[in-house]
Amino acid sequence: MKLTRPARNTQSETIIALIDVVFFLLVFFMLIGRMDATAPFDVDPPVAVSGQDMPAGGETLSVSRAGEVALNGVAIGTDAIAESLAAALSRDPMLRLRINAHRDADLRHVLPLIGLTETLGIRDVVLVVTPSRDSAP
Amino acid sequence: MTSGLALRKPRKPGPLISLVPMIDVMLILLVFFMVTSTYLNLDMIPALKRQEETSTSAPEAKPTETLLIRLGANGLPIVRGRSVPLEDLSGYLVARLAEAPRLQVLVLPSGGASTQALISVMDHAARAGIGRLRVIRLDAKP
Numbered sequence: 001m002k003l004t005r006p007a008r009n010t011q012s013e014t015i016i017a018l019i020d021v022v023f024f025l026l027v028f029f030m031l032i033g034r035m036d037a038t039a040p041f042d043v044d045p046p047v048a049v050s051g052q053d054m055p056a057g058g059e060t061l062s063v064s065r066a067g068e069v070a071l072n073g074v075a076i077g078t079d080a081i082a083e084s085l086a087a088a089l090s091r092d093p094m095l096r097l098r099i100n101a102h103r104d105a106d107l108r109h110v111l112p113l114i115g116l117t118e119t120l121g122i123r124d125v126v127l128v129v130t131p132s133r134d135s136a137p
Numbered sequence: 138m139t140s141g142l143a144l145r146k147p148r149k150p151g152p153l154i155s156l157v158p159m160i161d162v163m164l165i166l167l168v169f170f171m172v173t174s175t176y177l178n179l180d181m182i183p184a185l186k187r188q189e190e191t192s193t194s195a196p197e198a199k200p201t202e203t204l205l206i207r208l209g210a211n212g213l214p215i216v217r218g219r220s221v222p223l224e225d226l227s228g229y230l231v232a233r234l235a236e237a238p239r240l241q242v243l244v245l246p247s248g249g250a251s252t253q254a255l256i257s258v259m260d261h262a263a264r265a266g267i268g269r270l271r272v273i274r275l276d277a278k279p
Contacts, residue, residue, distance in 0.1 A: 106248060
């Protein structure tokens with residue numbers, strides 16, 4: 001008598017675990033990411049040790065090294081800034097404005113923007129910085 | 138005569154939903170988010186504070202002394218006509234704060250100074266414990 005080995009049951013590999021992992025990663029990336037329009041030019045914020053956590057929401061005014069300005073990722077002329085910010089302020093009286101200036105941008109490009117926001121009545125203006133654990137340069 | 142034999146139609150197996158397209162879509166979304174996202178670690182320093190934050194807080198005592206720090210175009214702070222290296226600024230401000238606990242610091246930056254220079258001065262002042270700091274600028278007369 002010849003004993004034949006019973007054929008192994010080919011179990012379909014469970015893909016539920018894979019789906020779980022992929023779904024977890026997907027949700028993770030969707031949750032921790034904050035969609036924000038990037039400026040059409042390179043902006044390297046200044047380094048600071050005493051910075052605070054960045055609040056969410058609001059408008060972002062970017063200033064390049066050469067002094068070009070972009071509002072929420074769209075390049076804007078200096079003449080149109082006041083109009084756009086006033087419109088944003090009328091939509092949201094508690095408007096928060098983030099000024100994301102390049103670390104090498106001259107202050108003659110940055111300080112007038114802060115003055116303008118103050119004139120318009122925006123009372124919540126923050127300067128974007130890059131946190132540093134070491135001592136500030 | 139009726140027979141007891143009933144022929145039953147075999148039940149159709151339920152439709153199988155393939156999970157493979159869903160996994161494909163999820164993987165594509167995952168790869169999209171991983172590739173297109175730029176993760177920036179950013180902080181902020183307040184430039185202007187909300188009016189109600191200052192009005193609801195306890196009335197601040199008037200500063201006893203005001204220190205003006207000019208920021209030159211080369212990025213070096215100038216205090217009382219003397220250039221103070223950035224690394225010495227914290228120590229200098231701590232000493233001044235010990236003499237006058239309600240010290241107010243005004244920073245008058247040159248338009249040619251870089252943003253980093255101003256942030257560094259504000260940073261050193263914050264680390265020295267200066268609570269009253271204002272950045273002022275000279276407006277050209279129309």
